[in-house]
Amino acid sequence: MSSFDENLNAIRGRMNRAASQASRQASDITLVAVSKQQSQDRIQAALDAGHRVFGENRVQEAHDHWAGMAERYPDLQLHLIGPLQTNKVKAAVAIFNTIQTIDRPALADEVMKEIYKQWRHIYCMVQVNIGDEPQKSGVSVQGLPALLKHCGDIGLVIDGLMCIPPLNDAPEKHFSALRDLAEDYGLPQLSMGMSDDFETAIAYGATHVRIGSALFGDRGQ
C-alpha cells in the first residue's frame, strides 16, 4: 500500500465518523483530493488507489498534472478551487468538470460563453468571501444575491457555494453562515473544510471537502 492508500483510508474513516455523528450519509460527501503542488508520482499513487476526484487551484498546473488523463480514467472529476482569470476560462472549461470559484458577473459570462462554445457540461459553484477579508477572492455576502441573479439570467446553473474561512478564526461560524446562505438560495452543495477542519465542516453540512496535505503529504516534496 502507498502512503496515499493509508491516508485515504484514515481520512475516509474520519469522514464516516463525522458523518454519522451528524446523522448524515458519508456517501453524500465528496472527497476532493487537492493535488496542487504534488508530484506526478503521488498523483499516480492516488489514481492507483482508485481515487478519481481531484482539486487544483491553478489552470496551468491542472493541465500539467492532468492533460490526457481523462482518456485513461474516464470517471476522472477535476474541480477548480482557485481564483479564475477571464483569460484562462477557455482552458479551464476544457479541463475541469466543476468550477467552484465563480465570484463575479464577468466571469460567469465568460464561463457560460465557453460552455456553449465547447459544448461541455460543467458544474459551477459560487465562492463566497465568508470572512469578508480584503485580500481573499470570492463574492461578498452582500454581493451574492446579485451574482446569483445574474447567473440565473444568463442560464448558468449554480449548484452550490464554496468558502475558505479566515486562517486565524474558528471555522464554525463561517461554515454555519455559508450553510445558511446556501439554504436561503436553495443551493444543494457546500464546498467547505480542508485538512485541518473537514470534520467540523461535515458537522455543518459540507457536501464537498477539499483535502490536500492530509492525503498526499506536504506540498512541494
Ligand SMILES: *Cc1c(COP(=O)(O)O)cnc(C)c1O
Ligand atoms: C490548498 C487548498 C486546499 C487543501 O488544503 P490542505 O490544508 O492541504 O488540505 C483546500 N482548498 C483550497 C481552496 C486550497 O487552495
